[in-house]
Amino acid sequence: MSLLHPHRHRPVPQALPEKPEMLTVIDRNITTMVELRRQEQQNKTIQDKAADILTAFSGNMVFVYLHVVWFAFWIVANLGWLPIKPFDPFPFGLLTLVVSLEAIFLSTFVLISQNRAGEVADKRADLDLQIDLLAEHKITHLVGIVALIADHLGIDTSTIPELGLLVSDVAPKQVLDEIQYRADLDKAKGPKK
Numbered sequence: 001m002s003l004l005h006p007h008r009h010r011p012v013p014q015a016l017p018e019k020p021e022m023l024t025v026i027d028r029n030i031t032t033m034v035e036l037r038r039q040e041q042q043n044k045t046i047q048d049k050a051a052d053i054l055t056a057f058s059g060n061m062v063f064v065y066l067h068v069v070w071f072a073f074w075i076v077a078n079l080g081w082l083p084i085k086p087f088d089p090f091p092f093g094l095l096t097l098v099v100s101l102e103a104i105f106l107s108t109f110v111l112i113s114q115n116r117a118g119e120v121a122d123k124r125a126d127l128d129l130q131i132d133l134l135a136e137h138k139i140t141h142l143v144g145i146v147a148l149i150a151d152h153l154g155i156d157t158s159t160i161p162e163l164g165l166l167v168s169d170v171a172p173k174q175v176l177d178e179i180q181y182r183a184d185l186d187k188a189k190g191p192k193k
Contacts (some may be wrong), residue, residue, distance in 0.1 A: 048113075050111065055110050058106050058110070072097050078095075090185070133172060137169055140170075
């Protein structure tokens with residue numbers, strides 16, 4: 001079946017059912033994102049990779065189980081309940097020292113991983129913002145074209161009071177300034193009761 005364009009009397013191009021145009025675009029975008037993630041992985045330093053491995057290991061239940069077994073053995077052995085000589089009697093000063101050092105290093109590794117994840121998230125947020133701004137600009141342009149077509153066809157657009165706003169680009173700086181202004185105003189008012 002072929003659809004004719006009402007003004008051109010030519011068939012309207014249709015996407016192939018096996019591979020619609022949107023699927024091609026989505027496929028290209030997915031491939032691009034996978035490639036970007038692969039490049040991010042390749043650009044990691046040895047320290048970053050080590051931090052990620054340690055963070056991943058310390059963030060799962062195997063880590064918790066190992067610590068439960070380790071602490072239980074340590075406490076039982078040092079309370080004299082096993083046939084070995086206690087090496088860290090109660091209040092377990094050596095255990096406290098080891099656990100404190102482990103916590104310092106683990107928190108450092110987690111912070112390293114979070115900092116890098118934050119950098120990647122910032123890049124993605126910047127990309128999202130640029131795409132959103134581009135889409136907003138294109139939509140604004142399309143609204144202007146549709147308004148011109150409506151005028152050309154003699155359609156009264158005066159009943160659309162927002163049309164003047166819809167055909168003008170949004171200035172991101174003005175929006176950010178307004179958000180900041182309102183946040184500052186809300187802070188100045190103080191907490192709500």
